Amino acid sequence: MCEETAMNDHRKLGRELNLFDTDPLMGAGLPYWLPDGAIVRQALEDYVRGTERRAGYRHVYSPVLGKRELYEISGHWAHYSEDMFPPMELGGEEVVLRPSLCPHHALIYRSRAHSYRELPLRMAELGGMYRSELSGVLGGLTRVRAIQLNDGHIFCTPDQVADEARAALALIREAYAALGIRPVRYRLSLAGEGGKYVADPEMWRRAAAVLTEVLESSGVEYEAVEGEAAFYGPKIDVQIADRAGRESTLSTVQVDFHQPERFGLQYIGPDGAKHRAVMVHRSVIGSMERAVAHLIELYGGAFPAWLAPTQLVVLPISEAERPRAAALVQCCLDQGLRAELAGPEHGTLGARVRAARLVPYQAVIGAREAANDEAALRLRDGRRLNAMPAAEAVARIRARVEAHDTELWREARVLASEGQH
Known part of the structure; x- marks a missing residue:
């Protein structure tokens, strides 16, 4: 178990797979993304943006600097x-x-007048933020100083807050299903002792009551823990664990009565009077850094097809099949798939298959496939499929990718004998 944990440590595996690295001249806690890692991150960003849009969020951009005030x-x-x-x-x-x-999003909300008819207003951003972490706690992608956060804030009326927090929790669970992530527990993080927290007992009671109701109505088992809240309010923390059992928070849902008061966030109610809005903070998949770190360890680099840096590698058996193989690669690229050609100059067919062991799909093109415009697919899990029209193979792979499916193939009836090629 210790050996497996070490081999799948994202700090080791991420560098071996050319996903990310660091340089002393950039500084500790400031990793850079290599091309394959950038593809994984972008696929994750595209997924979460699309998921948020379907859930009624509008995306914004805001600056990474602000006045101390x-x-x-x-x-x-x-x-x-x-x-x-x-x-x-x-x-x-x-x-x-x-x-x-959140302060930037509060200002964006405040910049325009709002009616109760517009609420809830759901605002999201994949934006940078910075934490002055001590060197001793930095590590790989899980604890960094420059963070790209999948953040979002919902501005709503008091009677909408429970439904919005519940919907945010459901969105997190939907994303985890697509990513294959299993939380180890849900935590209701409450205030502790000391001056770290805003002193307003009634505000804390109201917010904690909402989140407790959300957890219980969602059928989620949870543990209440004091001393883990944000300074302005309680939160639901979705906890994950790495292969060594180290636990961390990936996603959160927070109810905030504090910042709307501080920033004077209002809406015009049906009575024509001004009313105080409520903020729901939520992050569906947390920071890109921590999310990718977890996915590297979860899959050992063998990502689901929709996340994989290369989704299909095309393997012509000889130079004679190269033109047809190149045409298949181009067809994939035209369809939005990430495909590469690995020709005979890279070694024997067996050697090329082994080199592409983490790629979800391999298309072998022999003389028969080239003549019939077919592809004989090999799946990463070892299955071999009957030769099929190349266009059909591309369409089926694309369907799996667009569905954000963690399964490589859904139809067992097309399995062929192990002797093919």
């Missing part, structure tokens, strides 16, 4: 400044690298 208003400066980078002098003002996106 912004974080004084939000409460970050009083309660979180030890984890923030020092202010920078700029034109007689102090600006700060943001430690979170």
Whole structure:
């Protein structure tokens, strides 16, 4: 078990698979993404953006800098400044690298007047934020100083907050099913003792009551833990674990009455009067860094087809089949699939098959396939399929990719004998 854990440690495997790396001149906790890693990250980003759009979110972009005054208003400066980078002098003002996106989203909401008819307003962003983590806690992609966060904020009326928090939790569970992630537990993170938390007992009671109702109505077993809340309110933390059993938080749902008060977030009610909005913070898959780290270890680099850097490798048996193999690669690229050609110059067919062992699909093109415009597919799990028209093979692979399916193939009836090729 220890040997398997070490082999699948994302810090080791991620470098061996050319997904990411670090450089001392960039600094600790500041990894860079190599081309294959960038593909995995982009596929993950595209998936979560599409999922959010279907759930009624609108996407925004906001700057990674803000005045110190912004974080004084939000409460970050009083309660979180030890984890923030020092202010920078700029034109007689102090600006700060943001430690979170919520103050920016509060300002975007506040920039326009809102009616109750517009609510809930669901806002999402894949944006950068920065945490001044100590060197001793940094590691690979799981604990970094530059974070690309899948963040979102829902601005709603008090009577909408439970439904919106419940829908956010359901969205997290939907994404986990597509990614093959299994949480180890759900945690209701509450305030602890000390000055770390905003002093407003009634606010904490209201927010905790909402999240408790959400968890119980969703049929989720959970554990209440004190001292793990955000400084401004309680949260639902979805906990994952790596192969060594180390637990961390990937996704969250938070109910926030504090920042709407601090920023004066309002809406016009049916009575024509101004009312205080409520913020629901939620992150479906957390940071791109931590999510990819977990997926590397979960799959050992053998990602589901929709996440894989290369989805199909085409293997002509000899040079005579290269033109047909190249045409198949181009057909895949035209269909939005990530395909590569591995010709005889890369070794024997067996050697090329082994080199592409992490690629979900391999298309072997022999003389018969070339003559009939067919492809004989091999699946990464060892199955071999009957030769089929190349266009059909591409369409079936594309269907699996577009469905974000973790299964490589759904039809056992097309399995062929082990002796083919």
